[in-house]
Amino acid sequence: xxxxxxxxxxxxxxxxxxxxxxxxxxxxxxxxxxxxxxxxxxxxxxxxxxxxxxxxxxxxxxxxxxxxxxxxxxxxxxxxxxxxxxxxxxxxxxxxxx
Amino acid sequence: xxxxxxxxxxxxxxxxxxxxxxxxxxxxxxxxxxxxxxxxxxxxxxxxxxxxxxxxxxxxxxxxxxxxxxxxxxxxxxxxxxxxxxxxxxxxxxxxxxxxxxxxxxxxxxxxxxxxxxxxxxxxxxxxxxxxxxxxxxxxxxxxxxxxxxxxxxxxxxxxxxxxxxxxxxxxxxxxxxxxxxxxxxxxxxxxxxxxxxxxxxxxxxxxxxxxxxxxxxxxxxxxxxxxxxxxxxxxxxxxxxxxxxxxxxxxxxxxxxxxxxxxxxxxxxxxxxxxxxxxxxxxxxxxxxxxxxxxxxxxxxxxxxxxxxxxxxxxxxxxxxxxxxxxxxxxxxxxxxxxxxxxxxxxxxxxxxxxxxxxxxxxxxxxxxxxxxxx
Numbered sequence: 001x002x003x004x005x006x007x008x009x010x011x012x013x014x015x016x017x018x019x020x021x022x023x024x025x026x027x028x029x030x031x032x033x034x035x036x037x038x039x040x041x042x043x044x045x046x047x048x049x050x051x052x053x054x055x056x057x058x059x060x061x062x063x064x065x066x067x068x069x070x071x072x073x074x075x076x077x078x079x080x081x082x083x084x085x086x087x088x089x090x091x092x093x094x095x096x097x098x
Numbered sequence: 099x100x101x102x103x104x105x106x107x108x109x110x111x112x113x114x115x116x117x118x119x120x121x122x123x124x125x126x127x128x129x130x131x132x133x134x135x136x137x138x139x140x141x142x143x144x145x146x147x148x149x150x151x152x153x154x155x156x157x158x159x160x161x162x163x164x165x166x167x168x169x170x171x172x173x174x175x176x177x178x179x180x181x182x183x184x185x186x187x188x189x190x191x192x193x194x195x196x197x198x199x200x201x202x203x204x205x206x207x208x209x210x211x212x213x214x215x216x217x218x219x220x221x222x223x224x225x226x227x228x229x230x231x232x233x234x235x236x237x238x239x240x241x242x243x244x245x246x247x248x249x250x251x252x253x254x255x256x257x258x259x260x261x262x263x264x265x266x267x268x269x270x271x272x273x274x275x276x277x278x279x280x281x282x283x284x285x286x287x288x289x290x291x292x293x294x295x296x297x298x299x300x301x302x303x304x305x306x307x308x309x310x311x312x313x314x315x316x317x318x319x320x321x322x323x324x325x326x327x328x329x330x331x332x333x334x335x336x337x338x339x340x341x342x343x344x345x346x347x348x349x350x351x352x353x354x355x356x357x358x359x360x361x362x363x364x365x366x367x368x369x370x371x372x373x374x375x376x377x378x379x380x381x382x383x384x385x386x387x388x389x390x391x392x393x394x395x396x397x398x399x400x401x402x403x404x405x406x407x408x409x410x411x412x413x414x415x416x417x418x419x420x421x422x423x424x425x426x427x428x429x430x431x432x433x434x435x436x437x438x439x440x441x442x443x444x445x446x447x448x449x450x451x452x453x454x455x456x457x458x459x460x461x462x463x464x465x466x467x468x469x470x471x472x473x474x
Contacts, residue, residue: 001282004330018219018259020195026117026165031105033195035220035261035288038105038119038167045101083101089330091259091287 005088005095007058007081012096014054019092021049034092048080049087054096058084105167106351117165118392122172122359122370123154125182129175131201131237132468133226135265135300135307138174139373142471143362151181153383155188157360160388162192170222172199172370174362177209183216190217197222199263202249203242210249210256221253222261222290228276236270238468250284261288266317267307268459274317278324282332289332291321293339297371297426299469306466308458314342340441341455345416346423347441353425354398366391368398371426375435401425401435410438410445 007013015021020033030046032039041049051061062080066073087093105119127142149157158169169189176182177200189196198213199222210221225246227233233243253260262281266274274291281289293314294300294307309317321336328334340347350357350369359367364382367373373380378397392398400406404417411422423439431440431451438445 002285002287002331006330016259017257020219022193024165024167031167032102033167033219035197035259036168036170036222038195039102040105040108041102048101087102090333 005093007084007088007093009057009059009062009077011058012054012056013052013058013084013088013093014096015049015052015092016094021046032092034090037090039092045083048083052084052093052096106356116355118161118358119166119356120168120170121157121161121166122170122357123157123176123185124172124174124359124361124370125149125154125176125179125185126362127174128178129173129201129469130178130203131175131226131239131242132470133237133265133299134303134466134468135267135294136469137295137298137300137370138469139371140298140302141373142174142469144471148179148362149360149364149384151184153364154181154185157364157383157388158185158189158194159192160383162194164389164392166194168195168197170197170199175201175204177204183212186213186218187216190219195219200224201237201242202246202253203239205249205252207252207255210252210258214256214258218258220261221258222263223250223253223286224263224265225250225277225280226265227270228273228280229270232270232273236466238466247284250286254285259288260284260286261290262286263290263292265292265294266309267294268309268313269306269463271309271313271317274320275324278320278328278332278334282328287333288335290335290337291317292335292337293317295337295340295371295427297374297430299467301430302467304454305458305461306464308341308455309339310459311342311456313459314339339455340424340427340439341451343441344443345441346420346427346439348420349424349427349439352403352421353401354392354395355402355421358392358398366395366398368401369426372397374426375429378435406436408436408438414444 024031062077066076126148127138186196196218197220202223226236230243264277296304321334325334354368359370364384365380367380380397381391381395407422411417423441425435428437428439429435440447440451
């Protein structure tokens with residue numbers, strides 16, 4: 001049986017083959033294509049999803065965002081993990097090491 | 099956070115015409131199974147009426163140009179087409195997200211590997227029941243269930259994500275928990291538990307298929323409990339039956355709004371059941387470009403938006419939420435596709451369909467009228 005992927009500070013998430021981030025010229029928007037779903041991430045979400053390369057840890061991704069936006073690391077960390085956990089629970093995010 | 103929303107929910111300017119998101123490509127009506135709730139029309143197309151490969155390729159190119167993002171290869175049984183691999187390769191090459199909706203019985207690991215290599219993104223596999231004998235009786239096929247299980251394992255083995263589709267009704271709902279366990283065992287990431295929708299073949303078999311109210315309530319509770327227990331392991335999509343509903347479903351996200359269907363012969367339909375509405379003429383991609391049809395087809399324009407609505411719907415504060423429900427159902431139950439969907443509790447015939455459901459669900463188990471050429 002598959003196990004729930006829990007997104008934590010040391011996770012190295014990435015998109016699986018069947019989830020695709022693309023720019024759609026008709027709508028002039030970035031979209032995530034997934035099984036029977038088309039999702040539209042906002043600018044921040046796109047940036048976070050793009051940084052999920054399966055190599056960088058969540059800790060590194062959050063550090064980088066906190067520095068660039070001069071924002072509270074804990075707040076950013078909570079938001080990033082919540083967003084990515086939601087994607088993982090839909091089956092749209094996997095651990096890069098897998 | 100709501101940083102990521104579904105495209106259907108993105109508010110757009112009040113454009114009358116939106117770019118379509120997805121196509122259901124019904125490549126063929128040929129199928130080794132004969133499920134009594136098949137969504138194909140009663141008048142099935144023969145193989146010699148099917149679009150050739152070149153027409154499908156042109157349709158896909160035109161679809162991308164008008165904004166389509168996903169293609170669902172369906173049928174009948176799409177793997178009965180010899181050119182499926184070529185169509186998948188072309189679709190993937192022009193950037194369409196590709197989904198195969200299949201009964202699985204004509205597939206094996208080698209064919210799946212070739213589809214994977216051609217760029218297939220996802221497979222949706224139908225399972226008729228968790229109980230093999232009953233599953234094969236529903237599909238009227240010998241040894242179908244065992245083959246499906248072996249194909250499900252091959253789907254995962256070649257690295258494709260799996261959605262298991264379970265159409266549920268009075269004669270398999272007692273095994274719903276088993277269907278959920280099976281989805282987990284087969285490593286499906288998603289399970290669709292879809293109560294039968296009563297058009298076409300299913301309408302003919304309504305007395306055999308209609309669940310009791312008690313079965314429906316049990317099923318809803320079972321799904322809710324499983325969603326909680328299997329969070330992050332299995333996503334369950336649940337389609338409730340209209341006859342017991344209070345509010346109509348936002349059918350197809352609105353007529354001619356986000357999706358369309360291309361029939362085996364090339365007709366462009368707002369949904370797979372739309373040909374059940376007699377008197378509508380649907381254009382074919384053999385005669386017109388897809389862009390022209392999407393914008394100008396009188397049949398697609400007929401029930402777009404809210405202008406067509408009867409007064410009951412037009413003055414209702416839910417009209418933008420459900421866009422009037424389902425036209426095929428209004429036609430099937432009232433004889434007029436422009437009527438209020440009887441699934442709505444405001445419909446004058448709403449109580450009648452509830453009574454039909456109660457009566458049908460208490461009729462024992464009449465034999466199925468199987469879906470086959472000339473079988474209706």
